[in-house]
Each structure stands twice: as structure tokens, then as C-alpha cells.
Amino acid sequence: MGDTRQHDRPDGDDTPHQDHEDHATASPAHVPVMLDRIVELLVPALTRPGAVFVDGTLGLGGHSEALLQACPRMRLVGVDRDTTALERSAKRLAPHADRTHFVHALYSEIPRALEEAGHTRADAVLLDLGVSSPQLDETDRGFAYAQEAPLDMRMDRTQGLTAEEVVNDYPVGELIRVLRSYGEEKFAPRVARAIERRRARGRITSTRELADLVREAIPAATRRTGGHPAKRTFQGLRIEVNAELSILDQTLPAALSRLAVGGRIAVLSYHSLEDRMTKKAFAALATDTTPADLPVSLPDRRPELKLLTRGAELPTEEENERNPRAQSARLRAAERVREPSR
Structure with missing residues (x-):
């Protein structure tokens, strides 16, 4: 969710992305990805007085802070499913408290977040997908295979499903579906x-135990290249636990429906599946559908969106x-050029 995420290969290359955990021992400086761009x-889109910016994945608030500084007349609606992220961002953005409103919600709930903040439309929306640095760097969250921690992986710790339940209870x-499709x-x-063989002897409860088990399951020749052997398994589990792709599928049309003309x-996506979904959603509205x-x-039937990035x-x-941690990031952007079709 909001500050330091990751990056995939160019379009058409479905090589799995280098997940954050490969750099878990690097300096934990929280640098917003592609901030200047x-x-x-x-x-x-944020220069007029009262312009509304929705940061749907607030995280540490780095992108929002930069935009609040650059656009002194805009207002922020900061959304995150992680209550810890909201608390930290509120402190970080306290100098702009009169222009900020924070909402604990999924980013698919952007329409509700806007209404709660007293707005109907957004002039700009940012979605910085994937796991954030605080979630990765805090051992007890269970996202990183390089550290000993409970198998949790919940972005919103108020929700029910954990990685331990997926690992131990899924048929x-x-x-196989989760690891193949999402990882x-x-x-x-x-x-x-x-x-399956290991859990027959008792539940698997720790990240280190799971990472070691995956390492042993991967052929020795494969272990020597491509980073940690467990990175794809952990990625797949994280996406399943947090329903990331199904939520994104709901989020893109919801966010676009509230984007004002000129907005x-x-x-920012970090996985080829996320990027493909974004590309498809933008392309559908950037196409003239006149017979x-x-x-x-x-x-x-004229295009509703103008693409701002080339691929x-x-x-x-x-x-x-x-x-x-920026290495797997892909950025796509678009501008609304007319009202949505009814």
C-alpha cells in the first residue's frame, strides 16, 4: 500500500517480479516509488482551489506529502486497509491536517471514502499496489521470508484469513492454484x-519454517538463480490472503467512475497480473467504440480516457x-476527457 513497492518487466514479459523480500536486509529507507514522475x-489536475486527491493506498504517506506540498490548495482523502498505516500517515501529514481526511477502507471503497469526506468526485487518484515497506519490514506481519515470524500476511489485521490458515487448511x-496463479x-x-506432507505432522506456523520447506521442494539447480526460492510462494500467499486481484478488479471501475473530467x-503495479488488469481497464475507456x-x-462512443503514459x-x-524495492514497478496513468457513458 503506499510508499515503497516493486516492479515487473516491460509489456509482454510475464517473468515473475522481484518481490520486496529479496531486499529485506537492505537499508529500510522508505522512499516513495517514482515520486517525481x-x-x-x-x-x-490538482491546481484549482479545493481539488480532491484520493490516495487509495496511503501507506506511509510519501506520495501524498509531496503532492500536498506541491499543491497548497488541494485536499487529500487518504485511504488504507491497514490501521497502522493510517495512524502513521496522520502523524506525518499533521502539518496539513486542515486539508486531510483519512478513511479505513479497501481501495475498492473509494466512492464511500469520498462521500465520507464530503466529496462526490476526485480530481486525481493514486493506487500504489502491493505490500508496503512498513508491512514488509515489521517482522510480526509475516510478509518476509528472510525473518522468523508468525505466518500472518494480513494487510488489514482486523480481517480473518491468515497465511497460516491458507497453508494448513487449503486442499x-x-x-497449487494459489501458488501457480498468484505466485x-x-x-x-x-x-x-x-x-501437505509436512502439515500431516502438525501445523506450519512460522515464515522461516515455510521458507525452508519451499527451498527444499524447489530443484537444486533452480535455487541457484532468481533470488530466494520462497519469494513466489510468499507472493502467492500474500495475494490470496488479501484478495488483492479481486479487489483491484473492483477498484479500477470504482475509481474511474468518480474521476472528474480533467482528472x-x-x-503503480508490481506484478504482471496487476499491470495487465490496469492496462485492460484503461484501454477499454481509451477506445472509440463507434461502429x-x-x-x-x-x-x-468517443474515448472517456486519454492515456498519459506510453505503455x-x-x-x-x-x-x-x-x-x-522500485525494481519491479510499472506505472500507467490516464486522464478523463469526457463524462462516463451512461
């Missing part, structure tokens, strides 16, 4: 069956060196 893209077929783990059946939306046999475009933009080499 995000500010450049969103500021033009093997469901585990893009090509050895998903081997890993799932190793989990802009930016999405080909008509000589002119129909007003209600998915990647961080610069300099940023990747400075902030390794």
Missing part, C-alpha cells in the same frame, strides 16, 4: 505436496540503484 503526472489443489510458481505442485489517475461503418464518431513506464536506472 507521480507528482509530474498528477499536479496538473492441495487450491494451494507464478512453476513448481507449484511440488511445493504444495511438500506442504487524472496513476497506478466502423459510421462516418463520424458518436459522442457517447507501462519503468523507474530509471538511477532510482533502481537508490531504491532497490
Whole structure:
């Protein structure tokens, strides 16, 4: 959710992304990903008095802080499913307290968050997807395979499902689906069956135990390349526990429906599946759907969005060196050019 996330390969390459945990021992400096580019893209929509910016994945509030400083007349609606993130951001953004409103919600609930803050439309929306640095760096959250912790992985610790329940209670077929579909783990059946054998002796309860088990399940030749062998398993579990893809599928149309004409939306994704969903949602509204046999475009069939990025933009080499957790990030942005079709 909001500050230091990750990056995939260019379009068409479905190589699994380098997940945050590969850098769990690096400096924990919380640097917002692609900050300058995000500010450049969103500021033009936030210059009028009272312009509304929705940060749907507030995290540590780094992107929001930069935009509040750059746009002294805008108002922030900060949304996060993680209550700890909201508390920390409220402290960080206290100098702008008269222009901020924080809402504990899923980012699919952006319409509700806007209404709670007294607004109907947003002039800019940011979605910085994936796990945030605080969630990764705090051992007890259970996101990192490099540290000993309970198998939790909940972004919202008020919700029920944990990674321990998925690992210990899901049928093997469901585990294979999660690891293959969400973790893009090509050895998903081997890993799932190793989990099944181990849990027959008792529940698997710690990140270290699971990471060691996955390492042993992966062929030795594969372990020597591509980072930690458990990174894809942990990614798949995290996405399943937090229902990240199904929520994103609801979020994109919800956010776009509340974007004002002239408003802009930016999405930072860290996984090829997230990026594909974003690309599809933007493309559907950036296309003229007038029947080909008509000589002119129909007003209600003209594009609703104008794409602001050419494909998915990647961080610069300099940023990747400075902030390794940016390496899997992909940025797409668009501007609403007409009211939504009814």
C-alpha cells in the first residue's frame, strides 16, 4: 500500500517480479516509488482551489506529502486497509491536517471514502499496489521470508484469513492454484505436496519454517538463480490472503467512475497480473467504440480516457540503484476527457 513497492518487466514479459523480500536486509529507507514522475503526472489536475486527491493506498504517506506540498490548495482523502498505516500517515501529514481526511477502507471503497469526506468526485487518484515497506519490514506481519515470524500476511489485521490458515487448511489443489496463479510458481505442485506432507505432522506456523520447506521442494539447480526460492510462494500467499486481484478488479471501475473530467489517475503495479488488469481497464475507456461503418464518431462512443503514459513506464536506472524495492514497478496513468457513458 503506499510508499515503497516493486516492479515487473516491460509489456509482454510475464517473468515473475522481484518481490520486496529479496531486499529485506537492505537499508529500510522508505522512499516513495517514482515520486517525481507521480507528482509530474498528477499536479496538473490538482491546481484549482479545493481539488480532491484520493490516495487509495496511503501507506506511509510519501506520495501524498509531496503532492500536498506541491499543491497548497488541494485536499487529500487518504485511504488504507491497514490501521497502522493510517495512524502513521496522520502523524506525518499533521502539518496539513486542515486539508486531510483519512478513511479505513479497501481501495475498492473509494466512492464511500469520498462521500465520507464530503466529496462526490476526485480530481486525481493514486493506487500504489502491493505490500508496503512498513508491512514488509515489521517482522510480526509475516510478509518476509528472510525473518522468523508468525505466518500472518494480513494487510488489514482486523480481517480473518491468515497465511497460516491458507497453508494448513487449503486442499492441495487450491494451494497449487494459489501458488501457480498468484505466485507464478512453476513448481507449484511440488511445493504444495511438500506442504501437505509436512502439515500431516502438525501445523506450519512460522515464515522461516515455510521458507525452508519451499527451498527444499524447489530443484537444486533452480535455487541457484532468481533470488530466494520462497519469494513466489510468499507472493502467492500474500495475494490470496488479501484478495488483492479481486479487489483491484473492483477498484479500477470504482475509481474511474468518480474521476472528474480533467482528472487524472496513476497506478503503480508490481506484478504482471496487476499491470495487465490496469492496462485492460484503461484501454477499454481509451477506445472509440463507434461502429466502423459510421462516418463520424458518436459522442457517447468517443474515448472517456486519454492515456498519459506510453505503455507501462519503468523507474530509471538511477532510482533502481537508490531504491532497490522500485525494481519491479510499472506505472500507467490516464486522464478523463469526457463524462462516463451512461
